[in-house]
Amino acid sequence: MADDAHAGDGEFVSNDIARASSVRSRPLPLRDATVGQGFWGDEQELVRTQVLPFQWCALNDNVPGAAPSYCMHNFRAAAAQNRRRTAARSQGDRFVPPVYTDRGFNVLPDDPERPDPDRFYGFVFQDTDFSKWIEAVGYSLAHHPDAELEARADAAIDIVCAAQQENGYLDTYYILNGMDRHFTNLKDHHELYCMGHLIEGAVAYYEGTGKTRLLHAAQGFADYVASVFGTEPGRLRGYPGHEIAEMALVRLYEVTNERRYLDLAAYFVDERGRAPLYFEVEDRTRAKREGATYVPNDNQPMPYAYYQAHEPVVDQREAVGHAVRAGYLYSGVADVARLTENERLADTVRALWRNIVDRKLYVTGGVGATAFGEAYSYDYDLPNDLAYSETCAAIALVFFARRMLELEPKSEYADVMELALYNTVLAGMAMDGKSFFYVNPLEVRTEAVRSHDARFLHIKDVRQKWFGCACCPPNLARLVESVQEYAYTLADDGGTLFTHLYIDGMAVVHVLSKDEDDEDVALRLEVESGLPWNGHVRAVVHVDEGDGGADDYGDGHDGKISVPFIFAFRLPAWAGDQIEVAACTTVPAEAQGRVNRRVRDGYLYLAGTWRDGDVFEFDFPMPVMMLEANLRVSEDAGKVAFVRGPVVYCAEECDNGSRLHCLHVDAARVGERAENVTVEPFDFKAGAEALDGKGTGGVEPVSRCMVRLRVPAWRDEVRDAKPLYSRWHPPVRRRVEAVLIPYFAWANRGENEMRVFLDIS
Template structure:
């Protein structure tokens, strides 16, 4: 397990990128202001949040009852985290003032012993820590810490950090294996990885110990949640088939073999496990992370990077069960998978983790937000028939268009905090050099044990496979630059100072050693259109193919191809043309010849007939990047298409 790899802070990378630069500006200029209005219940036609109002009541500024979900506090924390990363990149006095005022409101609601959860402050503090399984106090604590550490890094202000640390101290006073404490742990994980961040920022080992306790106590007999259920006089919501697997608590985490239960909870837990394993050099815990990761990517991962196939429990399903239309695929789960992938890479240096991270970022994450940043998907299907969404209750969770807001609005601010920090994921350093993990244009400053340097990256990725890196400055010894060769790329070339070179290949990277000031390296990735097949065990995709170009998954939309997408098929030897189109924010669209089944040979009123070769007509198929679907009104969509061999 490696401990020498470090991410670069957001403020060390000035992003000037045609793709991610647009998203960063969108989050700064549109998403963060829009979500602030949503948290204050000022978006016409959107479900109310009640979030700020709950804090105002808890702080004594207003009177009233608690409204919304028990975890509503976390939406403000995620918004503050997004604001913090935005401030690191682009100082904004008005945004910082709003954030400071929100933090002051949070502080006014905090209790003398550090406790801070508006649901219990409003409804009765005597009941706090009595329902850790369902009522999300520690989930809210985790998101508070994530936001507070980011805000301290962004502004140097420690008020929010002190508030979060006081709540963490309060939790530690009440929870643990010591006499007089509750042997409890979070019902919805996130506090585990947050506490490791708090430890890293403060140096206080008590926070690492609390994170370790939460992880190792989970699933121990007697089950704490079972005890809570008896005391509450209830049965587990998902007891009928998931039971405590829903919470990843049916057995101790070190012995778990598969990803199971609620998908967001799961990937947050696995991220926390990875953090604790790295900090404590716990190889057994790291082995559990690798084992579960292997199960996800080999048997439970969608082509788009979505995870969580089942709407029941918003959960992982059984191996290879990956329905395209009934998928849950929560945006938050794809976000959490990015968190986990990054951690696994930093512990191994293996770029295969980055391949999954890239897959999720370019597809299943950003599909969760409209191109104007003002509407959102909770669920991210790979196939949509609007009539089913409207008329079949089995599809009630699937929306054919993005929503302005949600009563349960965990996904929109989660998207905002990830996208505003996306520069964190582009580079990693170790003792002798720098890794290019994601390809983004801009200027980055970095430091190794023996040098300080600055690089300028130029690229039109993901539309073009050429990445140019110029060494602007080096102070100290030469360094090694490692450029990721994505797993989807089957042919590439590396040039150094204009001449083709054979780099050292290791762990999916092309390494150039002894890089000096003034040198330039170019990585050229071949980016043909590829037809992708799923494993034969994936029933939903048998006889079908998906289309990818570079890191992007493509899809068919009714807006381009008419209704009845299920009638379409693709010749196995189809030739694709790629061309830029000034639509959907500017995309490379794909076209190819296809076939459409017609009604020829069917008599009116016939539902079935003796089989014969169906009548088909030639059509031109148009494909757009999956992330951009549903930005042109309601209509059908499909990622997978029947192959005609």
């Protein structure tokens, strides 16, 4: 797309736009971006009404039939220990907490009916169940006040804060099992991960409610960590085994403006993977202390790649290892690169991004192809039926993408962010919000799932109610509840608002007056979006003046004040290579010569002076795309996938019959531009009701309007009498229409074969 300035009479010139397109930016403050009705409003409501209450019960071990979390149990036990310490001290006694020796990765009570009230149970990272919940609650309360929920959250926060140690440490696993061993197993024991999630939760709750109690607790933990780790003599030169602390600390820095948190994040990024490798040193030390033999972890060429600690971060160029950890790390690195203006680190994340997007990304926006290590596989290894593609890994990719946007506004980042959001992330949750996928395959054969063969153990064809290791559902909850934070970023100079995602709702920008005496004005952008089902977007500018007038803004002909500002709107890649800038009209601003426009890096920059009532109208083309994978992806050879707008489609058995490998897209009839694919609005529930016998399998589909595709196809006729191998004959085929539904809606109508990539013929 050519960068093309459109002359106008506005006061902004190309130089301003050039500056705006190289600027760094940040999401809007939590309360300044809101989601309205519509697609994301529905998703947020689902999370608010279904997931958050369920999650609260899970935290408190109140879900009948589900494995207890023991999360709040652990915080209560740690708080009780603190009370006993205080009581002892008040008596002048020294309090010696019990030390337990069985400190497994996941410890359960001997008698599930009678857990010891003083013991730690669950996974080493069980504390994060609370942190993720409180984070989602914070986002929810920002826009949907709920006194009962807030009271419940405050009470939980009281318990959590009561568990904190005097030095600020706050991980109940070590508090309850013995502080003598804390920070001795960073590689596998998630303490800094717990800190990271606590910070994320605390910041969100602070931003959502203005309350600081949990924020201070999180700061206390971070301050303690900052005093223990670092390159100074006597400190531990460690870093997190499971990353998240890096980006969390940056967030803490941005909300508190305390530089030490950014420094700690930068230290964690810088130290990671340097020789001598801390995780190895730690393993050796632990073995020595326990009198055990240290066994080097050398059964693989890069044993620490799982942790992204195989080489210094700044040198990393390939996305490797556990995909959630990787995504969290890369997000933190992008943050640190942006805030410390570290160009080498910026090059690192650009290279890692390129590696992911060019070689390791599913067409559904999923990443982490292999179940072994829940990890990025080798370049171009993207199996469909064995995909891991964890929901959390797609969420981590969304985090990473937005941070790349903050670093530099290029629409590719937003394209991938949107792809992951609408497809793999949403596929992680059932349409009724009550069950979840951890793993998001692109092809499911029910007989494989039922075979109990270990190849397929990670693949489910029915979403599960909740998980013992419950990372994906609450992670999904916190992302959906804060999706508006991914829709917009505001340039650091305050002069440009980037719209990355088109979501019904509102974004508010406080434009500072140039004159100290004047009041600021607020520009409100009110967005109505047809996405993901059509490309019509309408955004109305509202100018809210402060009480004291706004004298430095010029008056228009109609007496309205005019606010100079740049709006930058993403031109989505799915709208095709040839999006006309004419897809956007700006009335009446352009007619009145108040606007300059220019396209840069996939954004349409509209620099002008804006008046209340100015309107942007976009009509993004939303053609059906028949996509093929790069030929290096052997799994997708001879196959195509269908995409329309941000939505990836799939074929399900209940629409297309079983043996989806016998369904072949008729490329000749489809046409290169997929012009013969029928785009058909339908109600998901009605669509399901119309199905034949195999149908819904007892599942009650949710009523929801969406768009499905009807694709010219062939179907091989299975001849029952055929032996296992026989002389090849031209296939006996009949013409059919393949019915494709959005990938995110799959597995909402019972057990089901499913395919994203379909054979072509």
